[in-house]
Amino acid sequence: MTLAASQQADANQPPLSQDMVVKCIGLTKVFKDFWLRNRVKAVNDIELDIRKGEVFGLLGPNGSGKSTTIKLILGLLHPSAGRIAVFGRHPRDVKNKQRIGYLPEETYLYPFLNAYETLEYYARLFHQKRGIRRPRIDTLLEMVGLQHVARRPIGEYSKGMQRKIGLAQALINDPDLLILDEPTSGMDPIATADVKRVIVSLAERGKTILLCSHLLSDVEDVTDRVAIMYGGKVRRYGQIDELLEQQDRTMISTPALDPQTEERIIRALESEGVCDAAITRPRQKLETLFLDMVAEAQAAGAATSGAQSGGKIANFLATGGDESAGEGDELINQLTTKTASPVDTHPSEVEHTQVEDRAHEDKVIDSLTSNEAATPKQQDTPQPPEEQADTSVIDSLIQKKDPPKT
């Protein structure tokens, strides 16, 4: 489909609802060879929409059409068939570009510019005056932890550092739609955690994020909805919780139990006809272990010549362009910090929480190994809702006095 035909088709499509940022209808892209013969159908009749304020994950193996779809959204490619609207307009409409930030899968920066000049260049493309762009650049460099190498040419950066600058340029205009193609590629776990923190924070502030990645654990942590592509088609599409929930298993979490108690629980479950029950020690994520180690080293003041951990979220992103500090910014940072952040959290708070957790865990263990009912934990911080385990069955299995509830 030519550009003109695409624009004409776009003019006929119904307007998007205000909540819809991107809408694709029957989107198809076929790549041709030198002789203009159709060769590869990279995107095949996909339908998807991205809503305002959500984090949308686009997943798929290599060659599934993810990057092609993103390039269609950005107007770098013309669709062969179908329609696509971004903010209700054609993807190549210049007005759209003012509201979009894009981080491609490889960071295509000018090697002869340093970080500061790179951000200045892109800020100029957004017609930002000097009084706005310079403070913003300083803030972004601090946010991605590259303020101390800001005057070094990009060509001398490592890949991870280049990705950070790529992320900074994607945020320079405080975009409403942020498109991230493999944002954590080449980054160490600290930087990866920082990026995820940024994504979550931005989503909480009403930004729409389209995240494309191979690193499934990263996507799982931050997205609201996902589309999984294969062979140019969307194979799975929906809320991530709905897609990932296993309906055929139940998991019960308790504090550490002694072997005898574990054995009794297994025997009790087997007597109820549960054949493949197993009790294992849960594993924390390697990312958590890594970040804890780094936090300890930073607390001890160990020197490093590498990139530093990023700073807090830039204020202009927090307040939608207003450079004044937003209230509650610190609180938001604390709320969105999932792992122990070496910069923001106070050791005494972590210790206090951990002490409380251990006390509660002790109580649960006691309740399992004795006849006392466990008291519900008093939560200081909100936790994801859990289904309450039916302790009556367990109670009855290990000879509790109260009859089982039906």
Place this chain on the structure above:
Amino acid sequence: MLRSWKMWLIVLLALVGLTEGVGLLLAAQDSVALSGIIRSFGRIIANAWVIYGLIVWREIPWVRRFGVLLLGTACTQLLALVFWAMGWTDMVIATLGAYAMAVIFYAGLWLIRILLSPGVAVFGVARTLIDEAIRMKIALVFIVGVAILIAVFPFIIDQDDFLKYRITSFLTWSLMATSALLSLMTLFLAIATISREQVQRQIFLTLTKPVNRAEYLIGKWLGITLLNLLLLSVAGAGIYSFTMLLNGQPARDNADRMAVMSQVLASRQWIEPTPPNPGELQQMYDALLEKSREDDPERYGYPDDPPESVLPADRADLQQKVMLQWFSIPNQSAKTYRFNNLEEARRFNQPLQLRFKPKLAGSSLNGFVYIGMRINGRIFQKEGITTGEGFLKLAENNFHVIDIPPNIIDEQGGLSIDIYNPTPGGQRQPVLNFNPKDGVEILYRVGGFEGNLVRTLVVVWMRLIFLAMLGLAAGAYLSFPVASLVCMLVYFTAAGNAYLAESLQYYAAFPKDSVPFFHKILWLIDRTIQYVVQGEYYDLFKLVIKLIASGFMLVTPSFGELNPTPLISDGRVVPTDMLFRAVVWSGGVWTGFVGLIGWLIFRSRELARVTV
């Protein structure tokens, strides 16, 4: 970080102020020795402090610039000192001249960056292009080449030659080198910047910002244009400086010195001669055509054929013969050459210069030519070259310049010059000839060298403006090697347009311009069939080549007509007409046309397209 470099600066100023102040106080109290010690000590500490600061704060932009300037100055001084110690005075001057050009370039670059600092997308693209040109060294090679050549040229010219010719040679070579190197740099930079960004995909990040493709192209073009303006300014300053340096050197004699002032470092208008009788040349042509038809009717046609039936090549040949005939004076004959439109010369009240180059169609008399001359009816004689018989004795086949006072111009604003081919001392002299192009002409001063140099550089700049857009348009669609070849083809065609047009005229037969287009098509078909039937494939090949070449030349500008270098080297004014045509046609129409095509191709291009 900012606070710290400011502290460094404050400490430096305090150090200098303190030591100099104390030194001056002590000197005022007659403690000269102590004053000298303190001031010397203070300077050493201050220099060390400066070097320390330049190293530590080298990442601050202005500190880096200052450091580069300081380092450059120190290295240049050291080099100059070495050359001076070895007795190479010329190299000292060349080194200092090249350094001065580099400093002007550096300062100009900083000014351009300030000019492009506002938050406008086009300015952002332009500024990044300038950074690319300098830091990626695409342009740097050419820039250094221009600077070195201009600095070295004055000293490789034959030092024993007349000063006039040395300055003329320097102007010719330096302007040619500047124009050629900058043209190549412009093409390669324009092609590389846009084709490379598409291959390396930096264009993805640019064009996903609120920049439309026209702004992107204009930004690139603006960056190259400003860079060229800066480079031409630097080259112009260098050419002017070294020209004045040469002018300061001793001339061979007074005549040489006068020639430099009036014929080289001047801006002169020239007037070509016309016959006193306007129809004289036409009558000569008709007579020649008649005779040619008698001798060769196959080629020139029969007596009853209309004059328009003569082929263009044959017509041009006859015209040339007529001109040669008119500029030939048989022995004991005279010709009158009329120069009109000299009112302006009278207004300027500057001496006129009659410039001519007499040649003999045979053996000369000891290498000299004798001519008799009258100007507006008055016999002209000049001390030193006038013989006893009243003839001018001049070296054969050399240009001679005779000054004529402006008050001789007649009331019609013209001069009539009668040239007579005598028999000096009773000896018969062969036919006297002058070159039709510049054999006889009148020149008069209309301005100075400086203004002429500026006009020359503006014409060159217009050419570079067009080449920049050509490179961008080609690079927007073609790969770097292919785009380079296409642009080189266009460039060399444009530069050699006049020569190519003349060559094509004789290369293969073709109907003259006055023949209607439909008749030309019929002629083409008929001739093609004839060549095929007769097996004259080479003639057919030549005809095809002529058609392709002629068509290609139609869509390329003609740089040959807009070449100011020969004019300024010869002390002739770069006419306003040339300047106007350069600005309007090269800088305006052709640039706009090529830019429009480039934009139309680029705007619909899929930047992320993959050919599988």
